[in-house]
Amino acid sequence: MSASQPTPAFQRHGLASRIVIAFTLMATTVAGLFSVGVILAIGMAEQELVTEGMSRQLDFVIASGEDSASRQLSAGLHLYRSGAPGDPPLPAWLQGYGPGFHEIIHDGVEYETLFSEHGPTRYVLLLDQEDFERHERTTFLIVGAGFLLSALTALVLGLLTARRVIAPVVRLAGQVQHRDQLLPLAPPLAPDYPADEVGQLAAAFDSTLGQLRQALQRETLFTSDVSHELRTPLMVIASSCELLLEELPVGSREHTQLLRLHRSCGEMRELIETFLWLARGASGRNPLASDTTLAAVAEEQRERWAQEAAQRGLAFHLEGAAAHPDAPHYPAPLLRAVMSNLLRNALHYTDRGSVRLTLHADGFDVADTGAGIPEAERLDIFRPFIRGSTSRGDGIGLGLSLVQRICSQQGWQVSLEANPGGGCLFRVNLQPR
Amino acid sequence: MSSPAPHPISLPFSDKYDQAHAQAYFRKHRNSLARRLSHLRDEQMARRALRLADDPTLVLDLPCGAGRFWPVLAEQPNRVIIAGDNSADMLAVARSNHPASLLRRVSPLKTSAFDIDLPERAVDCVFCMRLLHHIGDAGHRLAMLREFHRVTRDTVILSLWVDGNYKAWRRARLERERKTGAYQNRFVIPAQTVEQEFREAGFDILGHTDFLPRYAMWRVYTLRRSA
Numbered sequence: 001m002s003a004s005q006p007t008p009a010f011q012r013h014g015l016a017s018r019i020v021i022a023f024t025l026m027a028t029t030v031a032g033l034f035s036v037g038v039i040l041a042i043g044m045a046e047q048e049l050v051t052e053g054m055s056r057q058l059d060f061v062i063a064s065g066e067d068s069a070s071r072q073l074s075a076g077l078h079l080y081r082s083g084a085p086g087d088p089p090l091p092a093w094l095q096g097y098g099p100g101f102h103e104i105i106h107d108g109v110e111y112e113t114l115f116s117e118h119g120p121t122r123y124v125l126l127l128d129q130e131d132f133e134r135h136e137r138t139t140f141l142i143v144g145a146g147f148l149l150s151a152l153t154a155l156v157l158g159l160l161t162a163r164r165v166i167a168p169v170v171r172l173a174g175q176v177q178h179r180d181q182l183l184p185l186a187p188p189l190a191p192d193y194p195a196d197e198v199g200q201l202a203a204a205f206d207s208t209l210g211q212l213r214q215a216l217q218r219e220t221l222f223t224s225d226v227s228h229e230l231r232t233p234l235m236v237i238a239s240s241c242e243l244l245l246e247e248l249p250v251g252s253r254e255h256t257q258l259l260r261l262h263r264s265c266g267e268m269r270e271l272i273e274t275f276l277w278l279a280r281g282a283s284g285r286n287p288l289a290s291d292t293t294l295a296a297v298a299e300e301q302r303e304r305w306a307q308e309a310a311q312r313g314l315a316f317h318l319e320g321a322a323a324h325p326d327a328p329h330y331p332a333p334l335l336r337a338v339m340s341n342l343l344r345n346a347l348h349y350t351d352r353g354s355v356r357l358t359l360h361a362d363g364f365d366v367a368d369t370g371a372g373i374p375e376a377e378r379l380d381i382f383r384p385f386i387r388g389s390t391s392r393g394d395g396i397g398l399g400l401s402l403v404q405r406i407c408s409q410q411g412w413q414v415s416l417e418a419n420p421g422g423g424c425l426f427r428v429n430l431q432p433r
Numbered sequence: 434m435s436s437p438a439p440h441p442i443s444l445p446f447s448d449k450y451d452q453a454h455a456q457a458y459f460r461k462h463r464n465s466l467a468r469r470l471s472h473l474r475d476e477q478m479a480r481r482a483l484r485l486a487d488d489p490t491l492v493l494d495l496p497c498g499a500g501r502f503w504p505v506l507a508e509q510p511n512r513v514i515i516a517g518d519n520s521a522d523m524l525a526v527a528r529s530n531h532p533a534s535l536l537r538r539v540s541p542l543k544t545s546a547f548d549i550d551l552p553e554r555a556v557d558c559v560f561c562m563r564l565l566h567h568i569g570d571a572g573h574r575l576a577m578l579r580e581f582h583r584v585t586r587d588t589v590i591l592s593l594w595v596d597g598n599y600k601a602w603r604r605a606r607l608e609r610e611r612k613t614g615a616y617q618n619r620f621v622i623p624a625q626t627v628e629q630e631f632r633e634a635g636f637d638i639l640g641h642t643d644f645l646p647r648y649a650m651w652r653v654y655t656l657r658r659s660a
Contacts (some may be wrong), residue, residue: 171487171488174487174587175487175490175557175587177586177587178554178586179586181552181553181554181555181586182491182554182555182556182557182586183491183515183551183552183555183556185491185513185515185540186490186491186513186556186557187490187491187511187512187513188511189490191510191511192488192490192511
C-alpha cells in the first residue's frame with residue numbers, strides 16, 4: 001500500500017474486525033431499541049395500574065362509610081379528608097391542588113396523590129412512591145444488564161464467526177504467496193478446503209498457478225531447445241570455416257571474410273550460452289565463471305567494431321584504464337554481450353561524429369554523438385521490442401533489453417543519460433555500492 | 434546472492450547412522466511403555482505445531498530418521514512429504530518400515546541440513562525434529578536456520594532442548610560435578626539464546642509447546658518467515 005494515498009477508514013479494518021464491528025453494532029442497536037421499549041412499556045403500564053388502583057381504593061373508601069377520617073390505609077397509602085364535620089383542615093402542603101392526580105414531593109418523599117371532591121368534602125389519597133421507584137430501579141438494572149449481556153454475546157459471537165469465516169481466507173492467502181517457487185510436487189490447494197466460495201477460490205488459484213507453471217516451463221524449454229538445436233549447425237559452420245581458412249591464402253579477400261564469419265560464429269555460440277544461462281533463471285546454482293577483465297573485453301570489442309565505425313565514417317575511441325594485473329574478473333560472455341550490444345546500438349544510431357568507450361575502475365561508459373533519446377523515452381528503452389521514435393534499420397529492439405536482463409541478474413547497474421555533447425551516454429556500473 | 438559455503442558443515446554424529454543403527458533407532462521408540470507414551474506425546478506436540486503452522490501441505494521432514502513422524506504428517510490427507518536425511522541407510526530403513534499407501538506420499542531426498550538440495554522457497558514447511566540439540570555451535574545453528582529460511586516458503590517446525598526446567602538444571606549440576614571436558618553430542622540451548630537466533634535468521638516465533646512444562650527439556654517451536 002502506498003503511503004501517499006490515505007486509505008478510507010472503512011478499508012483500514014481487516015475483514016475479521018469488520019465482521020465483529022457489524023455484529024456488535026447490530027446487536028447493540030437492536031438490544032438498545034428493545035430496552036428503551038421495555039422500559040417505556042413497563043413505566044406506562046405501572047402508571048396505569050397505580051392510578052387505576054388508587055381511584056378504585058378511593059371509591060371504595062368513600063362508599064364504605066363516613067367514619068373514614070384521615071388515617072393510614074395500608075403501608076405507604078394515606079387518606080386525608082377535610083370538609084366533613086370534625087375534620088381538621090388539610091396540611092398546608094396539600095392545599096391548593098385541583099381534583100385529579102398530582103406528583104407531590106414532601107420531606108424528600110415522592111407521593112402520587114389523588115384529589116377528589118364530594119360536595120363540600122375533599123378526599124386526598126397519598127401513595128408513597130418508594131416501592132414503585134424501587135421496582136423501577138430493579139427493572140432498569142435488569143434491562144441494562146440484558147443490554148450489556150447481548151452486546152457482549154454479539155461481540156463473542158462476532159469474534160468466533162469472524163475467525164471461522166476468515167481463517168480459511170487468511171490461510172489461503174498465506175499459501176498462495178510465492179507459490180510459483182514451490183516444488184512441482186506440491187499438492188493442489190483446493191482439496192484442503194470445503195467446496196464453498198473459498199474452495200472455488202482455491203481451485204481458481206490452482207488452475208492459474210498450473211497455467212503459470214506451464215507457461216514458464218514452455219519458455220524454459222523453448223529457449224533451451226532453440227539454444228541446443230542451434231549448437232550443432234554452428235559447430236558444423238565453425239569447423240568448415242576452420243578447414244577453409246587453412247586452405248585459403250592469408251591476406252586474400254576471401255580469407256578476411258571467412259575470418260569474420262568464423263568470429264561471428266564464435267560470438268553466436270557465446271550468445272547461446274548467455275541465453276541458456278538467462279533461461280535457467282535466477283536459481284544461481286551454476287554461476288558462470290568470472291574469467292576475464294574489463295580491459296580485455298574492451299580491447300576485443302574495439303577490434304571488432306573499429307572497422308565498422310571507420311566504414312560508416314565515425315571515429316571510435318577507447319579510453320581509460322590499461323590492463324591491470326589485479327583488476328576484477330567478470331564472466332566473459334555476459335560482459336561481452338553487454339558491451340557489444342551497447343556499442344552496436346551506439347554505432348547504429350550515430351550518423352556523424354564519434355563513439356567513445358570509456359573504461360573506469362568499476363565499469364564503463366558508451367557515449368555517442370547521435371540523435372539521442374528524449375528523456376521521456378529513456379526508461380522504456382530497456383524494455384523488449386521497444387525502440388526510440390527515431391528508430392531505424394533492422395534491429396528488432398531486443399539488444400538493450402538483453403543488456404538490462406544480464407545486468408539485473410548479475411547485480412550490475414545500467415543507466416542512460418544525455419551525452420553533454422549531444423547523443424546518448426550509457427553507463428554500466430559493474431560493482432554498484 | 435549467497436553462495437553455499439565452500440565446505441559444507443559436517444558434524445561427527447551424522448556418520449553413525451548406518452543400516453543397523455537405523456533399524457535400532459526405529460525399534461527404540463516402540464519397545465517400552467514409557468517410550469511409547471513419550472512417542473505419543475511427541476506426536477501430539479507435532480500435531481499442535483502443524484496446526485499452528487496453518488497445516489502446511491508440502492513438508493520437508495528433515496532429518497526424517499526412521500520416518501517416526503510420517504504417520505502424523507500423513508494424517509492431513511492432502512499433504513506431500515519430502516523425507517530428507519543425510520544417511521541413505523536411514524532413508525532405506527525408513528522406507529522399509531512403512532506401508533506402501535503411506536510411501537506413495539513420501540519422496541526421499543538425501544541431503545545435509547546445512548546445504549539442502551532444494552531451490553529457494555521450495556517447501557511450505559521444514560519439519561525438523563530432534564536435530565537442533567545435536568548442534569552446540571551457535572554459528573552452525575545459524576547456518577542451518579538460514580538454510581531453512583532459504584528453503585521454506587512459510588514455516589519451520591523444530592524441536593530442541595531448552596533450559597528453564599528441572600531436567601536441564603539436573604543435567605547442568607551433573608556436568609559440574611563430573612567436570613569432564615569429554616565429547617558431547619547433545620546440548621541444552623538457553624531458550625532466550627535460541628529465540629534470538631531464530632529472529633536473527635529471519636523468523637517470527639508463532640508459538641511453542643513443552644514436552645512437560647517445567648520438567649522436561651524438549652520444546653517444539655513453530656516459526657514463520659518474517660514479512
